[in-house]
Amino acid sequence: MTDLTKLTLAAARKGLKAKEFTSLELTEAYLKAIDEANPKLNAYVAVTADQARQMAVASDEKLAKGQGGPLEGLPLGIKDLFGTKGVHTQAASHILDSFKPEYESTVTSNLWRDGAVMLGKLNMDEFAMGSSNETSYYGPVISPWRAEGSNLDLVPGGSSGGSAAAVAAWLCAGATATDTGGSIRQPAAFTGTVGIKPTYGRCSRWGVVAFASSLDQAGPIARTVEDNALMLQSMAGFDPKDSTSVEMAVPDFAAAVERGVKGLVIGVPREYRMDGMPAEIEKLWQQGLEWLKAEGATVRDISLPNTKYALPAYYIVAPAEASSNLARYDGVKYGLRETGKDITDLYELSRAAGFGREVKRRVMIGTYVLSAGYYDAYYVQAQKVRTLIKRDFELAFQAGVDAILTPATPSAAFGIGDEDMKADPVKMYLNDVFTVTVNMAGLPGIAVPAGKDGKGLPLGLQLIGKPFDEETLFAAARVIERSAAMDFSPKRWW
Template identity: 70%
Template sequence: MTDLTDLTLAEARDALAKKKISALDLANAQIAQIERARALNAFVTETPDVARAMAIESDARIARGEAGPLEGMPLGIKDLYCTAGVQTTAGSHILEGFTPAYESTVSANLWRDGAVMLGKLNLDEFAMGSSNETSYFGPVISPWRRQGANAALVPGGSSGGSSAAVAAHLCFGATATDTGGSIRQPAAFTGTVGIKPTYGRCSRWGIVAFASSLDQAGPIARTVRDAAILLRSMAGHDPKDTTSVNVPVPDYEAAVGRSIKGMKIGIPKEYRLDGMSPEIEKLWDQGIAWMKEAGASIVEISLPHTRYALPAYYIVAPAEASSNLARYDGVRYGLRVPGKDIADMYESTRAAGFGKEVRRRIMIGTYVLSAGYYDAYYVRAQKIRTLIKRDFELAFADGVDAILTPATPSAAFGLGEKGSTDPVEMYLNDIFTVTVNMAGLPGIAVPAGTSSEGLPLGLQVIGRAFDEETLFAVAGAIEQAAPKVAPPPKWWAVGE
């Protein structure tokens, strides 16, 4: 039989249902794979004992005919989600050793449906980064390498542990979060599928906050179908989160494979940037051709405020981060560095506990919220945000069903190659993704090809609010049409 870790989540689910394998078999296979792949640094905390205990419970429920939709599926959890009794760090020294007494709503939904926890996945500190190089626990290494080279590549960020673990077959799927592209960009970099749902589709309760009006939970998986299966369990109304929307959760899996014939796909002219990589432009044109072949019509649309999205995002997000991260002061939980008085203790704790990028964003955010600058920066950025949202509303009102764009401006880059001297160079990685967060819309990244160096490239599909079903249908069409890319060689695997 195929190595169990090479099954997709849907295949593993069906094999379990037919009693061909057990949940414990799956958990043990993944635990062994994780132990062999520690060179990737994808996990902050491994929980093999928890995984085995949960798998045994799953097997018992299957035997009783009480299996849930995700029964026995071993998953990785981004270490931004609070997990009862298991360390939750947000990739930061300031939360090292923090063990919540409560479970995030999204992870609780997964356990309710029978999923099994393999551990907590590495991420950029407080989800602030596009490469997973800002984690206090060290960078995550992508399982991918350029053809003929051994240089370590980034898996994208902030959900780099999630994307690397899924790409390296260390789990059947992973939770992730997306504030400005932190699901879609790492998915595109690693040849995986990542969906950022509509703002309010998944509860934010129990997820460590970065920018509360932008953060959204979502899955990273190996296939469009697997992502659909995971999102159905993750989504749902939560009275504990006032931004959670009380709307029915559709059967997303049923939308995968649905015909897109007759759909109108918008192509925003503003996304054709000066100096765009020829590889990315070619990929986009190929995606447009696939849409036409599937029976969709292509229309050029205008999203005129797109060029202001990135600067507006890097005002709004740090401002909200500055406010959210004020709670980490050494008083109630997490790191405490003693000082001569309480003010000195605050300063010493925050200086020692936060990394360079987090400190930078807190300072930017505090500055744009300060007296004299609030109107000039923060208020103007929020007005631009409203205009960005209106651009999308006008496009959808014109009959566009979905919008097709590139997911990233390039393939994955090497560790230390970007942002070391100019942080804006790193921020530009979010150029195709931040508009979706600013407008609160759903977006999905799906593998669509490879670069000249053999690295994955992805396309992004953007949809109407709460119309993730259309995204899954369009993404499924891309997945069907795109050339199948073999997984990367297991250069990291010990004992193989």
């Protein structure tokens, strides 16, 4: 029998329905793979082996009767940001030490409703703040990828680095992730996987630990465009418990995958041609456009003039919302509690011990820009810029553009502990230069692997779509995936 963990989610689903293997066999194969790989990759912070086996047995009973949901019996990894009832949920932070919620997030509830099996909770940057998965209280995730001829450990991207690494290293059939400024698309690009940030409001945020409430959106990371569409189908949907959730039907995303791009207009924003962009990124971008043209799409140059302000505006809005959201972690009701001489001392000591350096940095920035005398100068101005960024995209779409193609990241994955990145946080923030505009405008964006750099590391392209038009993104991403026709499996070293 083929190594069950190497099957795509779609192939595993087919095999389960054809009774070629059972969900328990599939689950055991993944649990064995996790046991072998996790000590080296650190992708999982908690493995729920017993629960996974119970869920798999229940799925097998349904499948034996010819019943079961769209994801029946398929083992998934869950980012540590999603509330899972009675199971470790800490946003990879010490401040939420030992926290196990009494509720289930809407997204994970939807997955369990459709028959998915939970393998465990995946590592991430603390409170989703990071682009390399090095800020986790549980230590960095190691990418399953290595440059040719090198033993250097690489980052898997962030904040959903555990999700991307687990999918790329065959430690789950697919994974949930979240994206506030690129946290699905950047790690997907770094690991040769497919990640979509859906339109803001497509997936419920209820039960997901908040970072920046007006930017956060849940989405899947999977091995193929089809797998991604199958997962989003189950994750999405209206939720009355989330006031930002949009009440509209979820389309058949999987059916849209093979729709093709004939007749579509693909926009190419001139502002994304950054100074100093590596030649291999520029070449890949051009190649992606050629592939789309060959399948019947028209390419058009467009202008998104406010792009240059996106990164600074994002790094005002996101920390401001974070400083407000993280005020609830004080050591009183749950999580880490340090002993203090009075209540103020307890707050200060608990937060000092519980939050990591990057979280403290962002909370301080956010508190500063919201403080009296600076609110109008920074936060209000950033929100005005955000409106202009959104307007840029609206004008492009009104002019007949169906989707926009850009690079996903400014480079391939870099090394863990990279001195340049450690010395200058702004260099780390620049990893989000191509992705933050999508969050600021609330649009859907997908990263799809399209090529490799000179060292054999994966590179991704990003497609940006109209609000709630994820179907076009899946169709266009499938064209790129099929045209690239490359194996994006890392060579096993772990």
